[in-house]
Amino acid sequence: MSKKIQQALLSAILIVGVTLGVNAQEFPTRPIRMIVPLAAGGATDVVARLIADKLSEQVKQPVIVENRPGAQGMIGVEAAAKAAPDGYTLVFGSSTTMAAISSLYAKLPFDPIEDFAAVAKALDNAYNVLLVPSTLPINNVAELIAYAKANPTKLNYGAGTASSRICIEMLKVLSGASITFVPYKTSTQALNDLMGNQVQLVCEPTGSGMAQVATGRLRAIAVTGPNQIDEAPGVAAVAQTPGLKDYGHWSWLAFFTRAGTPAEVVNKLSNELLKVLANPEIASKIKKFGFDVVPSGPKELAALQKEAVAKYAKIVKEAGITPE
Numbered sequence: 001m002s003k004k005i006q007q008a009l010l011s012a013i014l015i016v017g018v019t020l021g022v023n024a025q026e027f028p029t030r031p032i033r034m035i036v037p038l039a040a041g042g043a044t045d046v047v048a049r050l051i052a053d054k055l056s057e058q059v060k061q062p063v064i065v066e067n068r069p070g071a072q073g074m075i076g077v078e079a080a081a082k083a084a085p086d087g088y089t090l091v092f093g094s095s096t097t098m099a100a101i102s103s104l105y106a107k108l109p110f111d112p113i114e115d116f117a118a119v120a121k122a123l124d125n126a127y128n129v130l131l132v133p134s135t136l137p138i139n140n141v142a143e144l145i146a147y148a149k150a151n152p153t154k155l156n157y158g159a160g161t162a163s164s165r166i167c168i169e170m171l172k173v174l175s176g177a178s179i180t181f182v183p184y185k186t187s188t189q190a191l192n193d194l195m196g197n198q199v200q201l202v203c204e205p206t207g208s209g210m211a212q213v214a215t216g217r218l219r220a221i222a223v224t225g226p227n228q229i230d231e232a233p234g235v236a237a238v239a240q241t242p243g244l245k246d247y248g249h250w251s252w253l254a255f256f257t258r259a260g261t262p263a264e265v266v267n268k269l270s271n272e273l274l275k276v277l278a279n280p281e282i283a284s285k286i287k288k289f290g291f292d293v294v295p296s297g298p299k300e301l302a303a304l305q306k307e308a309v310a311k312y313a314k315i316v317k318e319a320g321i322t323p324e
Contacts, residue, residue: 031063032059032062032088032090034090035068035090036092037069038069039186042207043208043290044253045067051122051282054276070185074110076097077101078110083258085257085258086265087257090269093116094253095252095308097162104166104316113306115259117256119255119273122255124292124294125294126252127224127290128163128164128203128224129204129205129220131191131204131218131219133197140222140236141171145241155200156180158189158193159181159184159190160187161187164187164204166316173315190204203249205251207289223236223238224247224248224250225250229290252308
């Protein structure tokens with residue numbers, strides 16, 4: 001290689017380096033896209049929009065929420081995985097879409113760890129609630145297990161998300177109960193069939209689940225955290241059932257961007273998001289939807305994600321679930 005070519009390459013590298021530095025300092029200079037891999041209107045979507053609005057105020061650029069539901073959240077996450085590595089696309093992922101899903105599917109169109117850069121964890125302790133039709137003679141988990149063992153072919157559970165499926169499969173492993181899985185494309189479809197007694201059990205986020213209980217057509221028999229919670233008054237925790245003290249299932253929600261995004265941009269996004277989450281008014285509004293604001297930065301989130309991938313791989317193996 002000639003000296004002139006070497007000098008030209010060195011100059012190009014220096015120019016790129018300077019450009020990246022300037023871009024990181026000025027970032028963002030145009031709208032940011034925030035992908036929510038769920039349908040509009042749910043608790044996660046509403047919370048994402050609260051965060052997006054405040055983030056937009058801070059960075060002085062529009063933050064546009066884009067709902068990309070379907071395929072257990074894979075459609076939205078895949079769209080984020082294919083985005084340019086420039087920080088202008090965020091995905092509001094969860095412990096399901098960014099961890100558990102890798103054990104439930106043999107071939108994913110993305111790698112939850114390799115294709116993404118962790119930006120900031122936002123929420124934790126997002127508990128679910130176990131629901132049955134109000135016409136079913138089951139009022140708690142102990143009665144559910146007894147009924148399932150006495151009627152091994154009569155109970156079916158519906159799940160429209162990987163989280164909902166793991167929630168009940170974990171219960172089956174620990175209790176030995178026989179409950180047949182019925183797959184659904186969405187949680188809404190599973191809930192509708194539950195109200196029609198087409199299936200007899202679902203595991204749904206507390207916010208949406210308790211809203212259906214209020215109609216009188218469904219009964220909440222347990223929450224999936226370690227203790228009772230304010231969002232589901234009078235409903236015991238699964239772990240309070242004799243023999244099930246090791247049970248626990250809840251989700252976290254966090255922001256990721258495309259792998260390869262400059263570290264300076266990732267750090268700026270993280271800092272701005274952490275400022276949003278530190279706002280008491282935002283935290284108070286989020287709490288009403290059944291989430292706790294438990295923020296952390298890129299390093300902590302990356303470690304949490306890897307830990308969750310290993311945790312769910314173990315659960316799926318113990319449940320004997322064959323990846324699809």
